Amino acid sequence: MLILIYIEPxxxxxxxxxxxxxxxxxxxxxxVGLDLCENENLIEAFREITTDVGLSFRMDNVxxxxxxxxxxxxxxxxxxxxxxxxxxxxxxxIDKRMEGIATKDSSDTTWIRPNDILQDIIEKHPPQPxxxxxxxxxFAHWMIVLVFVSVFTTTEHATIVLYRILQHPEIMDELIKExxxxxxxDIILNxxxxxxxxxxxxxxxxxxxxxxxxxxxxxTKNEYFQLxxxxxxxQNITLSxxxxxxxxxxxxxxxxxxxxxKELQKDTIGNHDKFEPFRYxxxxxxxxxxxxxxxxxxxxxxxxxxxxxALQEIKTVVSLLIRDYTLKPNGPIEFPTNVNTGIPSxxxxxxxxx
Numbered sequence: 314m315l316i317l318i319y320i321e322p323x324x325x326x327x328x329x330x331x332x333x334x335x336x337x338x339x340x341x342x343x344x345v346g347l348d349l350c351e352n353e354n355l356i357e358a359f360r361e362i363t364t365d366v367g368l369s370f371r372m373d374n375v376x377x378x379x380x381x382x383x384x385x386x387x388x389x390x391x392x393x394x395x396x397x398x399x400x401x402x403x404x405x406x407i408d409k410r411m412e413g414i415a416t417k418d419s420s421d422t423t424w425i426r427p428n429d430i431l432q433d434i435i436e437k438h439p440p441q442p443x444x445x446x447x448x449x450x451x452f453a454h455w456m457i458v459l460v461f462v463s464v465f466t467t468t469e470h471a472t473i474v475l476y477r478i479l480q481h482p483e484i485m486d487e488l489i490k491e492x493x494x495x496x497x498x499d500i501i502l503n504x505x506x507x508x509x510x511x512x513x514x515x516x517x518x519x520x521x522x523x524x525x526x527x528x529x530x531x532x533t534k535n536e537y538f539q540l541x542x543x544x545x546x547x548q549n550i551t552l553s554x555x556x557x558x559x560x561x562x563x564x565x566x567x568x569x570x571x572x573x574x575k576e577l578q579k580d581t582i583g584n585h586d587k588f589e590p591f592r593y594x595x596x597x598x599x600x601x602x603x604x605x606x607x608x609x610x611x612x613x614x615x616x617x618x619x620x621x622x623a624l625q626e627i628k629t630v631v632s633l634l635i636r637d638y639t640l641k642p643n644g645p646i647e648f649p650t651n652v653n654t655g656i657p658s659x660x661x662x663x664x665x666x667x
Contacts, residue, residue, distance in 0.1 A: 322664040324643055328475050329656055331663075333360050333468040335630050337460075340467075343622070344459050346429040349406065358398035362457060363465035365391040392457065399453045403431075407452055410435055430459065463619055469656050470531055470609075471627040475634065476657035477530040477588060479642045484526065484590050485635050491522045492636060512629045523628050525593040528600040531609045532572045533588050535649055538565035540611060568608055577606040600624050639664045 325331060337360040341350035349355055410432060413424030426432060431452065440451040478484050496511055518524075542564050544550050550558040558564055571577055573585040582592050593599075598607070601624055603616050610617040617623070634640065639662075646659035 320665050320667075322662050325661045325663055327472075327656075327658055328661055329468060329472050332471050332475065332630060333364070333464065335633075336468045336471060336626055337363075337464050339626050339629065340460065340463055343430060344456060345403070345406075345431045346427045349402065352402055354398055355402040358395045358402075359456075359460045359464060362392060362395040363461055363468070365395070396450070396453055396457060399456055400449045403453060403456070404449045406431075407435065407449060431456070463623065467623045467626050470527075470534075470623065471630050472656050473534050473648075474527055474530045474627060474631055475640070476646055476648070476659060477526070477533075477590070478631070478635065479640060479659070479661065480646050481588070481590065482641075485640075487591075488520075488523055488526070488632075488635055491520055492632060495519045512632055514625055517625060517628050517632070520628060520632070521594055522591055523631065524600050524624075525596075526590045527624060527627060527631075528598065528607065529588060529590055529592050531600070532607060534609070535568055537569065537650070539568045540566045540608065566608055571605055571608055574606070577604075579606070637666055639666060 334356070337356050338350050341356060341359055345355070410427065413422070413426070414436065416422045417424060417426070434452060434455050438455075440446075440448050444451055446454070478488075495516065544558045544560050544562050544564070547560055549560070552558065575583060575585060578585050580592050580596055580598075582589050601610075601620050603610050603612050603620075605612070610620040641662045643660040643662045646657060648657045
């Protein structure tokens with residue numbers, strides 16, 4: 314995980330860029346291994362490709378909808394340079410790993426199998442003979458897909474959680490207290506700055522107040538419709554309530570209504586228009602549990618399969634930052650009210666705790 318400096322107070326115009334770097338690096342450690350996650354060129358590509366494409370989706374480019382070829386070219390141009398960066402870094406690594414696989418049964422081999430997703434893909438999903446790209450581009454495409462579906466939205470959600478903490482600074486004391494109860498003296502940084510290793514998947518599950526905060530921050534993240542789906546068939550679709558969706562028409566889910574419906578939100582606090590950080594403590598509603606009352610990760614068979622990984626990263630990023638840094642807002646904090654402003658905004662003063 315990224316270790317920041319900021320010994321002197323520093324003003325950040327927005328937390329998104331800092332959090333994005335941390336999430337990109339954490340994701341890289343799982344996707345390509347601990348060694349490659351220290352490669353700044355690769356981290357830059359992982360970070361910026363999600364920004365380039367993610368922001369393009371948020372832009373109001375209605376006129377481009379009428380020029381499908383131009384739109385595809387625009388998207389390809391956003392990705393092309395980043396893909397070249399990824400290929401350049403991965404090429405020698407892939408060669409070495411494939412050589413290691415070929416010699417793994419040899420008595421004199423010193424190769425140790427890496428434990429990451431790239432290695433699993435090399436072994437279990439190699440390019441087929443009819444593949445139209447070279448093997449390096451093929452594996453780079455796998456990485457781009459993994460990065461795109463994880464880094465941008467995870468960064469967005471982690472940023473939302475952090476700004477809720479800044480909006481309600483009393484939360485920070487409760488979360489630090491919970492960390493100390495779970496980890497004890499291990500929470501103190503050692504001389505090698507390695508104590509972030511304590512935030513394992515199993516131990517983070519014990520941070521129930523932090524988990525409740527994450528669910529509540531995401532429940533109240535927006536005030537607009539989400540999850541658009543288009544009827545791509547050639548005939549009308551009739552919903553169970555009688556509503557007819559003609560071909561090429563969109564359907565969006567009313568997040569605002571579901572996330573504030575007292576019949577769906579089965580907690581004891583109520584007042585669902587208000588942010589209550591510890592609303593779900595003891596409720597058996599973890600931040601990964603989907604349903605009509607919590608639609609952030611979708612629902613049913615198409616629900617986000619990576620939400621456990623995303624929440625693990627979010628809670629680790631938040632835990633590290635509040636443990637090791639003092640964070641204070643330096644002006645008003647604004648939360649998004651429409652789809653074109655997906656993240657909160659506000660200047661923040663950050664300084665490393667001594």
